[in-house]
Amino acid sequence: MGDPMGTERRFSARLDLAGGVIEMSHGAGGRAMAQLVEELFRRHLDNPLLAQQNDQALFTPPPGRLVVSTDGHVIAPLFFPGGDIGCLAVHGTLNDVAMAGARPLYLAAGFILEEGLALADLERIVASMAAAANAAGVPIVTGDTKVVERGKGDGCFITTTGIGVVPDGVEISGDRARPGDAILVSGTIGDHGVAILSQRESLGFETEIVSDTAALHGLVAAMVAAVPDIHCLRDPTRGGLATTLNELARQSGGGMQLREAAIPIRPAVAAACELLGLDPLYIANEGKLVAICPPAQAERLLAAMRAHPLGVEAACIGEVVEDPHGFVQMETRFGGQRIVDWLAGDPLPRIC
């Protein structure tokens, strides 16, 4: 899409979006690539900046501090209950931008396509990206496409980069958690990871759980409006809530004390984790955030979150504590204490 294309150019036949597949020529810079960009990418992602047809998008930034974030998306399967790699690639980067308290402005997307990928699948993915970007009000303004030989990719990899602007007075950073601060989560955890696991042919279990993939900048805007002094925001994606809290504890140099009973988890997610021997605290989310704020603001922030459609099930799950070791601890439902450690390796189903 970044490639300049003369409008006089015509293609002898339209791209076979129903039965065609990605071929090496679609990444070779010639006519086939131009046709793919025009008939597939630009058709779906159309917006004035993309229509400039330059190798870059030119715009004047609004006043304020800018943030930029980038995220590579690799996921199997490409389509899953509640979403696909396309909307995930939009939401993932929008959320990383939003976690600075920013209003996202623009997205860029890089595609690595594997030879043999069905064009119908690619179109479905790009249409899903377009729908997600439109819904978020954040256009995809520049991009790139490369094709790798069959066997050297997993169908489709998408890297997205986002730019946003942070309002004055907002200072959100992972190192600002202070002892006494409240820890809030915007809803149930583990939905995305369990939805993905349920689709892995090898696990073969059925569930009504769908991915929570969602763009969170609207929720963040509502939260920042209610409580400008939010200390930390982060979306607990890979590694789940446990990993995010350990990251924040390390950055801030404090500990955390959680209450297991307060952490919202859907019964079906809890049951799936139970069967597989997994801990929902380590399961990925794609539409949830963790917020840390001064204790006096916690009620106000929680109310703002619950008033937003993406925060209805928000809860206060614990507080930041003084701890030079930076441990994340949890009072279990059983009444004991356990440490919620960093994840080592991948979460794996147990065998015994």
Place this chain on the structure above:
Amino acid sequence: MRYIDEFRDQAVARGLAEAIAAAVEPGREYRLMEFCGGHTHAIFRYGVPDLMPANLRFVHGPGCPVCVLPIARLDQAIALAERHRVTLCTYGDLMRVPASGGRSLLTAKAGGADVRLVYSTQDALALARREPDRQVVFLAIGFETTTPPTAVALKAARAEGLTNFSVFCNHVLTPPALRAILAAAAPDGVQIDGILGPSHVSTVIGSRPYAFVPEVFGTPLVIAGFEPLDVMHATLMLVRQINAGEHRVENQYTRAVTEAGNAKAQALVNEVFTRRAAFEWRGLGWLPDSALALAEAYADLDAERRFPVEVAAAREVKGCDCPSILRGVKRPTDCRLFGTACTPQTPLGACMVSSEGACAAYWSYGRFRAAGRAA
């Protein structure tokens, strides 16, 4: 979750803790070995030791399938995986276990060996069907719980005439390990006043095979489920037996375990497997009659016969106390590598890799750190 939360109820736990505290006799030591890694896991995940009196402690047993696999067998598995056209399928836990010379299945995979993670024997079968040009070897490990699924896969492969599927069999048996631990004399052996008996294993083999524990060794055994309340309830039952000077096999896990076990699964296992004369266990050494091999009728599906591999003598990691920890002789914190050179990120011993390993449980749930702080 119904049928789960009931077994994790805080109020019931408090009641049981009070009953145990009231039952233990002051001045008496209660050293209870939980055989299974699943028990160890439950004990730490729920903080059960916090609820126990000071003179009662849990001794961690060898019931972690990944941990007891000897390094020599892991070296063989790596050699198998590196053979031309072989695809080795394994459960995820095993991937990161250190073999000789700092290698592992994960490093072999990174080096080009075709090692794939599966969640069940059925995945390995499906892979063999899907990729007829590959020789799919299923690395079978585990106690009596995981043996019947391997038997089912072998029967299915036989029925379908799958010629590119075979099993590298490392299935082991629980009772011989229990016997070895109880027979080990001091000073190397560990004092055990009672045993929390296997949970899932017993659903298959029943409670009868443990009769020798009280008869030969005079030690009480209570079969216990894997939920924290199961562990506490079984602990109370053991304390009562010890106080009364009794030694019997009791079954706390009555919702799943019967005296005779699962006859269908047993018949399947007897048909497909035969006993090895002896097998090496990590930590316990060579134990007679303690493991299974494929029966003669299934010899053609036996990876050990199909792909004989020679490996050099296995090398243990210097300073790793896994063998003593598996016998209950040492605690994870007694090992000088624990938490320094050996952590879940950089495991040197199997007990730190498997979620059922005692070292991993100590580390993950922070018992040692909490203890360090209290001291």
